[in-house]
Amino acid sequence: MDERAEHDETPEPAEAQLEVGVGPWPGGRAAWPDDARLDPELLELGDRRNVVDEFRYWRLEAIVAELDRRRHPFEVAVENWQHDLNIGSIVRSANAFLAARVHIVGRRRWNRRGAMVTDRYQHVEHHPSIDELAADARARGLTIVAVDNVPGSVGVDDYAFPPASLLLFGQEGPGLSSEAIAAADAVVAIPQFGSTRSINAAAAAAIVMHAWIREHTR
Template sequence: MPETPDGVGVGPWEGPWPEDARYDPELLEHGDRRNVVDRYRYWSVEAVVADMDARRDPERFLHVAIENWAHDLNIGSVVRTANAYNVAGVHVVGRRRWNRRGAMVTDRYLHVHHHPDAQALAGWAATAGPGGERVPLVGVDNVPGSVPIEGRELPRRCVLVLGQESTGLTAEMQAVCDVVVHVTQHGSTRSLNAGAAAAIAMHSWALQHLPPGR
């Protein structure tokens, strides 16, 4: 794969084009400057999504939900991290339109869903499991009554639920969560950035349920 002069992505395909249907003719002709791992270079978006779906364990999967009431810039960052952990779905709760800037186009490779409120998300989760069983909702926020995420066993199938950057999880969302966990802090700041907390929570789940080097 020839690198581009500026080192961003790869240039046009050199030599005979592959016959594999996963490759995108336009990317083969003009090069691939997307932020994707090498295994997906020159693949179409549809082929990447299909491969990510196939690699996900049906018995161990993660969804991520984000409350969206104020067009929070951090939503994009959470989506980008969700892509890195190959989550089964991202759920935007509240406003349908969300700030995609921080996602760096990674949302194209994910299944993104919308729910108008917390009750709608809970209704979806009630039958979201492989056999129609309920998928637990795990809130992430340092609110009164939350428990440390460190050392806690997270469900192998669950939804991690994040709130807004400034206000955290709404009372309505806390009410539908099975449990709310927080990341233990040791400094003076009152809370972590929502994107940072989401990344820690996803990593904690992955350490418990995904094989190393997957």
């Protein structure tokens, strides 16, 4: 390894920051479309939100309603005992893959920074304990699939995800609690080939969500 490259702290040249989104609707108020889904304030001032182009200028409530019409039947749950910074990123991935719900287990407060405001478009519920999460899942016919590289786990590529799955993730470091493993109907793990024991929790969640997507959607 080039030690100079590893320790080089020379700052990168400043680059012009790219504008995100779109400006005010062209043509002013007289040209505004007659569409109840659109937000007059966004039409007037522009829409710089982190949304796909299809939803530019749409009201928040209209976006959520449209997403609800399309949502996939899988759900995501994550344990929150240590205020893990990855939870926000997991919520963001759940939004990207259009999960029906996200469940936060344990502490009610969670770090939203990594969500990049996608939690506004995602149904997020809280459960004080794994037992309460499991009872809710079973009442609605969900199969609880825990994700952790523990003895007896099945490789994620070898597991057939039920359509109505609840994908259960642990925290960075400790992984899933023993209560979560015991409550699961199946435990899957992501095959790894390097020296590290585990991969980042948010990255693991994205991989497993996409595994469900590959199996059940086109």
